[in-house]
Amino acid sequence: MIAQVWRWLVDGAHWQGGTGIAQRLLEHLEYSGMSVLIAAIIALPIGAFIGHAGRAKWIIAVANAFRAIPSLGLLFVVAMWFVSRLQGDAAYLVPTIIVLVILAMPPLLAGAYSGVSEVDPAARDAAYGMGMTHRQVLTRVELPCALPLIFSGLRSAALQVIATATIAASISVGGLGRYLIDGLANSDYTEMAGGAVLVAALALVVDGVLAALQRLVVPGGLRTARSARRRRRASAVTQASPTG
Amino acid sequence: MIRFEQVVKIYAGGQTAVDDLTFEAPTGQITVLVGPSGCGKTTSLRMINRMIEPTSGHISIDDEDVQSVNAARLRRGIGYVIQNAGLFPNKRVVDNVATVPILLGAPRSQARTRAREVLELVGLPGDFADRWPSQLSGGQQQRVGVARALAADPPVMLMDEPFSAVDPVVREQLQDEFLRLQRELGKTIVFVTHDIDEALKLGDQIAVMRVGGKLAQLADPAYLLAHPIDDFVAGFVGRDRGYRALTFAQTPALPLAAEPTVPLGTTPQEARAATRDGWLLVADHGRPVGWVEPEHITAAIEPAMLHRGGTVARATGPLRAALDAALSSPSRRGVITDDDGILLGTVRAHQVLEAIEATDRPEVDEADIAPAGPTSRADR
Amino acid sequence: MLSFIHGHWSDILSRAIDHAWLAGLPLLLGLAISLPLGWLARRASWLRVILVGGSSLLYTIPSLALFVLMPIVVKTTITDPVNVIIAMTIYTVALLVRTVADALGAVSDETRQAAIAMGYTPIRRFFGVELPLAVPVISAGLRVAAVSNVAIVSVAALLGIRQLGFYLTDGYQLNYWAEVWTGIVACLVLALIFDVLIQAITRVITPWQRAVAS
The missing domain is CATH 3.40.50.300 (P-loop containing nucleotide triphosphate hydrolases)
Structure with missing residues (x-):
């Protein structure tokens, strides 16, 4: 069985062409990357603002409640609404991207919010006391200090999106999920397992890349034991389910 | 003001x-x-x-x-120092201290040079500047907090x-x-x-x-x-x-008694000859280092033999120190030195007390005894 | 939607029970496995790195992929509910090992020292002192896992495993709004029931928490 899956994976013919692995991988990365980018552009400023101002915290609570909705249900509801309103590929792509953006937002919001709001009150007090303006406190103190939690939110969002992009194949879009859905339809378990290995590998690689990026970007002073403890405590906040 | x-x-x-x-x-x-x-x-x-x-x-x-x-x-x-220092964990110590000069528009390199100077001033020289705040003890963090407040010389x-x-x-x-x-x-x-x-x-x-x-x-x-x-x-x-x-209360002129001393290395025989009452003050180049009991020594005087319970007071210091020197001295004679730590003489507790009785207490402000009461001084 | 629910009431209920099993049994198994692993992770930092790091790697694998890969590991068929139970147990353990380790670590050192001084053996100290005090934090982690499990299990409908997610896939294929909504609401209700249940149990077994609150 494992040998079969391995042969399927290394067969050069499976990698080429419009339905080849390379193309599917690219599609998967496109959907996921675009969705996380859009979600980050919307969610990070909102989360940081709520954390800084300490107002409108209900937005975080509402976003967290969204996580209880099964992503499969969300995907189908949005797809059904769009299918009669859009033509061609857009009828599947637009709802997919929308759902992925919606699912990426809660961990990003929570990461930015808790990252900023958990900045040591003494550091914030000192920053104002030294004559920093609100903007300076946010950009020079709060956001750099929030980076570990912003990153953990980003990683959760990326995993959530990669997972959900996989099941989005069930509404006829591309990506690696195709192998799982098509393999199931054709009763071809080898294809399904091969696709599953690819999806799992993609998730692990993306998470690894983001972890490496985090090490590069996060200031060294925030990587000590104490902040690691704080990060762990807050990780439950940003942790997304691998729902997909 | x-x-x-x-x-x-x-x-x-x-x-x-x-x-x-x-x-x-x-x-x-x-x-x-x-x-x-x-x-x-x-x-x-x-x-x-x-x-x-x-x-x-x-x-x-x-x-x-x-x-x-x-x-x-x-x-x-305005310099601002708070209880838990409130250092920015994302900035190295030197950049924490350079914050206000940079806010005031100083070039980064100049602000850092200044920061290193101020860090030296608060007793954190050299490589402390390049550490992260989380690598410092609480006391060191507090020093950085003071340095950060002083950096722009407010x-x-x-x-x-x-x-x-x-x-x-x-x-x-x-x-x-x-x-x-x-x-x-x-x-x-x-x-x-x-x-x-x-x-x-x-x-x-x-x-x-x-x-x-x-x-x-x-x-x-x-x-x-x-x-x-x-x-x-x-x-x-x-x-x-x-x-x-x-x-x-500043110490007034105390009636100091001359105190004979011997240097470290004095033999037991010499020490016994020098003592008057069983206790002998040992001094090193004029600086008192401790008391010995010549009766109880068997070898030349070395630092480990010294009785170290007695405190030393400066003649120009507060009365509290002079009294404590007398009370804590094993020979009952309090050791008094000048500002450089050179022995001036000894004084007994009753003499310090007499000096205390002779000093003036701060004179009470008329307003503070007036029936108007509690906030009077502040309200004037 | 109401007429759909009315017409399919007994089917919904039986699928809900299947769903509850697929999401709930892994919670119990996951908790049973996480307690000793979390305790171990507190023993040595290298153990912590292996256990917490390893479980977070497993957590990274998307659920559909994990369901599909299960037959290779445990020699089942692709439609066997056991795949889902094992996969969900893995996710639960991945989430709870860290929670249990942190919760045990949060027990105040004074309490621990007092227990040692009174002569508790390590095992009795764990069950008599540390574990009870860690319950509130572990319970919070369990609630996150429960809500997440209920949502993830519905994905298994794509593989034809019987549970509430069927209403999502079936409703989508028939373009039948009422059925899809029924599926979503049923999942939410089930998640809510799990959440309330865990809170209630936590309340009963931690009476001292209530004393603090009042």
């Missing part, structure tokens, strides 16, 4: 934090605001740099109303319980260095603490506040110990007031 004029702060909930506060913090001196928790001392401090806005009244620095200046610009000209410093989060030994050390720095720099400092001993040690003048944000008494430490204005202040200043007041 920082001046409070009828300053009132009532919080949104209706709670009065500061009630009609009027006093002056003179230029170049340390004014300590002290009182139990809830007395409004921190609120008062934070109104100076507008971290909190007063409900009514005026606060001015050198006759300029703080309300007339943009808050951020005002704060850049004339005014606000300090909110800066030493209360560190252990007593480190606290004492930080206080001593702070006083040494202040002798050099002569800043106008407002210092908040709940610790009356810290207030007495550091303050040129002390403002004792009571719950409800009222000023109970404003006086220098010696006066406060001698004449607490009411039961609250007396209770807050605490017990042993008479003894502690000796800290602030």
Whole structure:
């Protein structure tokens, strides 16, 4: 069985062409990357603002409640609404991207919010006391200090999106999920397992890349034991389910 | 000079934090605001740099109303030190200290050079500058906090319980260095603490506040110990007031007796010949190092044999030290030195007590005995 | 939607029970496995790195992929509910190992020292002192896992495993709004029931928490 899956994976013919692995991988990365980018552009400023101002915290609570909705249900509801309103590929792509953006937002919001709001009150007090303006406190103190939690939110969002992009194949879009859905339809378990290995590998690689990026970007002073403890405590906040 | 004029702060909930506060913090001196928790001392401090806005009244620095200046610009000209230092964990120590010069527009390299100078000033030389705050002990973080407040050389410093989060030994050390720095720099400092001993040690003048944000008494430490204005202040200043007041009384000319000494390495025979009453003071190049009992030694005197219980007082120091030197000396003779630590002679406890009785207690201010009562001195 | 629910009431209920099994049994198994692993992770930092790091790697694998890969590991067929149970147990353990380790670590050192001084053996100390005090934090982690499990299990409908997710796939294929909504609401209700249940149990077994609150 494992040998079969391995042969399927290394067969050069499976990698080429419009339905080849390379193309599917690219599609998967496109959907996921675009969705996380859009979600980050919307969610990070909102989360940081709520954390800084300490107002409108209900937005975080509402976003967290969204996580209880099964992503499969969300995907189908949005797809059904769009299918009669859009033509061609857009009828599947637009709802997919929308759902992925919606699912990426809660961990990003929570990461930015808790990252900023958990900045040591003494550091914030000192920053104002030294004559920093609100903007300076946010950009020079709060956001750099929030980076570990912003990153953990980003990683959760990326995993959530990669997972959900996989099941989005069930509404006829591309990506690696195709192998799982098509393999199931054709009763071809080898294809399904091969696709599953690819999806799992993609998730692990993306998470690894983001972890490496985090090490590069996060200031060294925030990587000590104490902040690691704080990060762990807050990780439950940003942790997304691998729902997909 | 920082001046409070009828300053009132009532919080949104209706709670009065500061009630009609009027006093002056003179230029170049340390004014300590002290009182139990809830007395409004921190609120008062934070109104100076507008971290909190007063409900009514005026606060001015050198006759300029703080309300007339943009808050951020005002704060850049005032040093601010808080209890847990509040260092930025994302910046190295040197960049923490360089923050205000950079906010004021100094080029980064120049600000860092300045930061290293100030770090040296607070006793953190060399490679401390390149560490992360999380790699420092609590006391070191507090020093960085002080350095950061000093970096732009502000004339005014606000300090909110800066030493209360560190252990007593480190606290004492930080206080001593702070006083040494202040002798050099002569800043106008407002210092908040709940610790009356810290207030007495550091303050040129002390403002004792009571719950409800009222000023109970404003006086220098010696006066406060001698004449607490009411039961609250007396209770807050605490017990042993008479003894502690000796800290602030300069030693008058004490009747010093000449004390024969022997150097280290003296043989038992020589030592026994030199003693008069069983105790002998050992000195090293004129500096007293300890007492020995010649009867009990069998070899040449070496440092390990010395009795080290006795304290040494400087002739120009406070009376409290002279009395303690006499009380703690195994020979009952207190060792007195000059400012360089060279032996001047010894004095007995009864002689110190006579000197104490001869000194003047701080004279009571007429206003403080008038029936008008508790806030009189502050209200004038 | 109401008429759909009315017409399919007994089917919904039986699928809900299947769903509850697929999401709930892994919670119990996951908790049973996480307690000793979390305790171990507190023993040595290298153990912590292996256990917490390893479980977070497993957590990274998307659920559909994990369901599909299960037959290779445990020799089942692709439609066997056991795949889902094992996969969900893995996710639960991945989430709870860290929670249990942190919760045990949060027990105050004074309490621990007092227990040692009174002569508790390590095992009795764990069950008699540390574990009870860690319950509130572990319970919070369990609630996150429960809500997440209920949502993830519905994905298994794509593989034809019987549970509430069927209404999502079936409703989508028939373009039948009422059925899809029924599926979503049923999942939410089930998640809510799990959440309330865990809170209630936590309340009963930690009476001292209530004393603090009042």
